[in-house]
Amino acid sequence: MSLLEAAAILIILGSFFSAYVSAAFAVGGGFIMLAIVSSVVPITVAVPLHAWMMLGLSLGRSWYFRREIIWRIAAPFLLGALIGVFIGGRVYFDLSEFLLCLVIGMLILAAVWMPKAEWGSRIPTPFFWVGVIHSFLSTLFSFGGLFQPLMLRAALSKLQIVGTLAAGLLLMNVLKLSAYSYYGFDYGPYFHVILGAVLAAIPGAYLGRKTLHRIPEDKFRLIFRIIMTFFALRLLYRAWVLL
Numbered sequence: 001m002s003l004l005e006a007a008a009i010l011i012i013l014g015s016f017f018s019a020y021v022s023a024a025f026a027v028g029g030g031f032i033m034l035a036i037v038s039s040v041v042p043i044t045v046a047v048p049l050h051a052w053m054m055l056g057l058s059l060g061r062s063w064y065f066r067r068e069i070i071w072r073i074a075a076p077f078l079l080g081a082l083i084g085v086f087i088g089g090r091v092y093f094d095l096s097e098f099l100l101c102l103v104i105g106m107l108i109l110a111a112v113w114m115p116k117a118e119w120g121s122r123i124p125t126p127f128f129w130v131g132v133i134h135s136f137l138s139t140l141f142s143f144g145g146l147f148q149p150l151m152l153r154a155a156l157s158k159l160q161i162v163g164t165l166a167a168g169l170l171l172m173n174v175l176k177l178s179a180y181s182y183y184g185f186d187y188g189p190y191f192h193v194i195l196g197a198v199l200a201a202i203p204g205a206y207l208g209r210k211t212l213h214r215i216p217e218d219k220f221r222l223i224f225r226i227i228m229t230f231f232a233l234r235l236l237y238r239a240w241v242l243l
Contacts, residue, residue: 007040008193011053015197016204019057021224023064023162023208028224029057030169031108034142035231043100043235047092048185049194050142051176056198058170060205065163070156073127074167077147080131081172088139089179095140098242105235107143112225112232135172139179 014036022029033053038046062069127150134144147168151161181187187194 008196010040011037011193012196012200015053015056016200018053019060019201019204020208020211022057022166023061023205024211025208030054030142031111031228032224033057034104035108035228038104038235039231042097043104043238044095044097045190047100047104047140047142048177048180048187049190051173051180052187052190052194053197053201054142054169055173055177056201057205058166058173059198060202061162061166061209062170064205064209065159065166068157068159068163069167070160070164071167073151073154073164074171076126076128077131077134077168078171080128080133081135081168081175082131084132084135084137085139085172085175085179088136089176089183092140092180093183093185096242098239100141101235101239101242104141104143105232105239107141107145108228108232108235111143111145112228131168131172135175138172139176 014033018029018033018036020029021032030050034046034050037050037053041049130146130150134146136144137146138144148165151165154161156164177187
């Protein structure tokens with residue numbers, strides 16, 4: 001088996017597991033997928049590829065949780081994402097690999113270890129502006145940082161959170177794919193990996209939905225933090241090497 005084949009298999013298996021995690025715990029799958037992809041391809045390629053992987057993760061969840069989607073949140077988020085992705089796409093290809101490794105590594109560490117801020121649960125959230133900011137940052141670094149924590153603090157059931165997040169992120173990633181392609185990224189050489197990853201995410205989301213209430217969340221979060229810390233430190237090391 002060649003290194004290229006091994007990398008493709010790792011990405012496809014990672015897509016299955018990431019979709020499972022996203023469906024079972026509402027968050028975490030995107031981080032895992034980004035960590036896996038950035039481990040086997042350059043970060044400048046990983047970010048545009050990650051949009052396809054996130055499309056696969058969100059597609060299965062959007063379908064399985066379609067009756068739980070709260071469109072009064074997802075719709076304004078999408079409108080804001082139109083602006084954020086357009087601006088982010090123009091900026092992305094001017095970023096260096098060093099900056100991408102540095103910022104993404106730091107964002108992952110901050111997201112998994114910083115205490116949760118107590119905000120957003122009782123204040124009406126302007127999801128249009130959340131869409132603008134989140135999608136802009138996500139287009140640059142594959143991490144927006146706003147939509148998920150705000151949704152986790154909303155007065156919604158776990159099923160509604162999973163469904164609404166999936167719908168918003170699905171549509172945002174369609175926009176991101178369009179932007180990356182328009183501004184010059186060629187997805188052609190990665191088509192077989194993309195197809196396998198998208199297809200693998202569908203049964204992963206189905207299995208995650210079936211085990212939604214069966215896995216202790218505290219144990220998962222500890223393991224998740226340890227794994228993501230390893231991948232974040234690896235990105236920071238790559239940034240240091242590129243200095």
